[in-house]
Amino acid sequence: MESTLKADEKYRKNPDGIISILENVQRKYGYLPKKVLETVANETGSSLVDIYGIATFYKYFSLKPRGEHLISVCLGTACHVRQAPLIVKEFENQLKIRAGETTVDKQFSLETVNCLGACARGPIVVVDGHYFSNVNKAQVSQILKKTRYGLDRIDIKKDERIFPVKLRCTNCNHSLLDPNYLIDDYPSVRLTISFGRKHGWLRLSSLWGSYNNESEYDIPVDTIVNFFCPHCHDELIGASSCPSCNAPMIPMIIYGGGLVQICSRRGCKNHMIDLINGICVNCENRHTCSFIKPEGGVWYCEEYI
Amino acid sequence: MITLQINGLQVKVEKGTTLLEVAKFLGFPIPTLCHMEGLSPYGACRLCVVEIGERSNAKLVSSCTYLAEEGLKVRTASARVVKARKMIIELLLASSPQSKTIQDLAAAYEIRQQRFKQEYEDCILCGLCVRMCEEQMMAKAIGFRGRGENRSIGTPFDVQAEACRLCGGCMYVCPVCSLRCTYNEPEKAICGACTNLSPPCLDKEQFDDMMCYMDPCVACEITKD
Ligand code: SF4
Ligand code: SF4
Ligand code: FES
Numbered sequence: 001m002e003s004t005l006k007a008d009e010k011y012r013k014n015p016d017g018i019i020s021i022l023e024n025v026q027r028k029y030g031y032l033p034k035k036v037l038e039t040v041a042n043e044t045g046s047s048l049v050d051i052y053g054i055a056t057f058y059k060y061f062s063l064k065p066r067g068e069h070l071i072s073v074c075l076g077t078a079c080h081v082r083q084a085p086l087i088v089k090e091f092e093n094q095l096k097i098r099a100g101e102t103t104v105d106k107q108f109s110l111e112t113v114n115c116l117g118a119c120a121r122g123p124i125v126v127v128d129g130h131y132f133s134n135v136n137k138a139q140v141s142q143i144l145k146k147t148r149y150g151l152d153r154i155d156i157k158k159d160e161r162i163f164p165v166k167l168r169c170t171n172c173n174h175s176l177l178d179p180n181y182l183i184d185d186y187p188s189v190r191l192t193i194s195f196g197r198k199h200g201w202l203r204l205s206s207l208w209g210s211y212n213n214e215s216e217y218d219i220p221v222d223t224i225v226n227f228f229c230p231h232c233h234d235e236l237i238g239a240s241s242c243p244s245c246n247a248p249m250i251p252m253i254i255y256g257g258g259l260v261q262i263c264s265r266r267g268c269k270n271h272m273i274d275l276i277n278g279i280c281v282n283c284e285n286r287h288t289c290s291f292i293k294p295e296g297g298v299w300y301c302e303e304y305i
Numbered sequence: 306m307i308t309l310q311i312n313g314l315q316v317k318v319e320k321g322t323t324l325l326e327v328a329k330f331l332g333f334p335i336p337t338l339c340h341m342e343g344l345s346p347y348g349a350c351r352l353c354v355v356e357i358g359e360r361s362n363a364k365l366v367s368s369c370t371y372l373a374e375e376g377l378k379v380r381t382a383s384a385r386v387v388k389a390r391k392m393i394i395e396l397l398l399a400s401s402p403q404s405k406t407i408q409d410l411a412a413a414y415e416i417r418q419q420r421f422k423q424e425y426e427d428c429i430l431c432g433l434c435v436r437m438c439e440e441q442m443m444a445k446a447i448g449f450r451g452r453g454e455n456r457s458i459g460t461p462f463d464v465q466a467e468a469c470r471l472c473g474g475c476m477y478v479c480p481v482c483s484l485r486c487t488y489n490e491p492e493k494a495i496c497g498a499c500t501n502l503s504p505p506c507l508d509k510e511q512f513d514d515m516m517c518y519m520d521p522c523v524a525c526e527i528t529k530d
Contacts, residue, residue, distance in 0.1 A: 034462060037461075047448075047468065048443040048461045048466070048468075049445055049446065049447060049448035049460065049461055049466065049468075050445075050448060051461070052448065052450060052462065053448045053449050053450055056450045056451045056452075057450075057451065232460035262357045
């Protein structure tokens with residue numbers, strides 16, 4: 001938390017800066033935890049009630065952790081008259097949650113939105129960036145099935161020292177895995193990157209410890225690259241910087257909890273993984289492991305490098 | 306000094322005076338709801354509308370937030386103003402029929418019925434309590450949350466705010482929700498003061514009598530002895 005605020009030093013004095021601070025918090029945690037909001041209030045000197053007011057005003061902010069898959073059902077006028085409310089009901093019944101809630105297993109979050117700009121093809125449902133048009137009630141279960149299936153194909157091999165991690169965007173929570181593009185025989189992690197004037201895709205191996213990657217453009221060694229989520233197009237940027245080369249670290253959420261951070265400099269192989277809920281939890285060596293454990297509960301797990 | 310005309314009467318006022326203050330000074334009645342002396346003007350209820358300008362340029366503005374301008378012509382009770390005010394009162398009645406303040410307003414404007422879907426909201430979002438808490442009680446314990454139809458007043462995360470001194474100021478200024486401090490519906494209470502059985506100011510920072518609206522209050526009885 002401290003580091004988040006430090007990075008936000010420039011916003012401190014300006015009350016309008018609160019939104020930027022909250023954006024960063026949401027990026028880091030995927031939602032706005034109560035504790036962090038209290039810290040923000042203390043550190044910035046604004047009152048909690050104002051911060052809470054902002055956090056509840058914008059739909060972008062969430063006070064609850066979101067699920068892995070985000071289902072947005074459009075309730076704009078055109079979709080509304082084409083029975084979109086029935087579709088929301090159907091989702092609610094099948095997922096056993098209400099709109100705005102997340103399933104207990106943290107798989108699905110359901111929300112309604114007001115217009116997705118595709119009125120002619122309504123009712124529209126968007127799941128993790130995939131559009132489904134002319135949706136009717138019967139299709140709801142298919143949509144859920146497809147979403148689940150996409151996941152189940154990515155099975156974690158438990159016993160191997162090298163294993164795939166399922167990553168999602170810290171900002172919109174969409175899965176970053178691309179099942180249609182394999183690297184090391186596993187779905188790759190798809191990101192959008194930009195450096196210099198180039199803007200294109202980058203696909204990383206989802207295997208923890210593998211550095212195989214492919215990209216649209218060759219990235220010269222030592223370049224610091226900006227990373228973006230291919231779904232929400234928001235920049236993936238954390239508050240911490242690489243301990244060896246000082247370039248910004250790029251955070252991604254691990255399904256199941258925890259945070260992976262990779263160094264944004266081409267050629268630097270620093271990975272960090274959040275100890276608390278992350279992979280280290282299941283590592284046999286976690287108690288004897290002698291790698292550096294700096295503040296904030298982050299280990300540089302070099303065992304796999 | 307600024308010269309303006311209000312209901313045909315010429316007046317000179319200081320710069321920065323609101324139309325409401327001018328009208329009050331001259332004795333023209335303008336009903337208000339979200340306005341209170343000592344709190345910053347907010348312009349939420351629109352009850353204080355007056356008409357300014359002439360003919361095709363005439364428009365309705367809220368007098369509590371509109372500052373006097375040189376040569377302005379103000380009408381505080383033209384047919385258009387009265388019509389708009391009546392409509393606003395009807396809408397207020399539709400949302401909070403149980404408020405004594407709003408009932409009185411309706412009676413004064415001879416409104417016996419309203420034409421909208423009846424709702425039983427307790428809050429009209431006039432913001433008086435929020436401003437009271439921040440500007441007079443220096444607490445900033447409650448505020449607006451959410452937006453659109455989900456907008457509501459309350460504390461962050463719906464738990465009693467640490468900043469709240471339980472002074473009761475918010476309930477004192479509220480024009481509608483005298484219901485709000487009934488402890489039989491604690492979920493509707495803003496600050497939870499009335500549901501709190503331990504005398505408030507005993508374990509909170511002490512402020513002088515001017516900063517408390519809890520009357521009668523157990524704490525006073527205890528500290529007096
Ligand atoms: S009782 Fe609490 S919330 Fe109400 S005005 Fe006093 S300090 Fe503010
Ligand atoms: S609670 Fe009462 S004073 Fe506060 S905004 Fe609502 S109506 Fe106004
Ligand atoms: S008193 Fe002027 S808008 Fe409410």
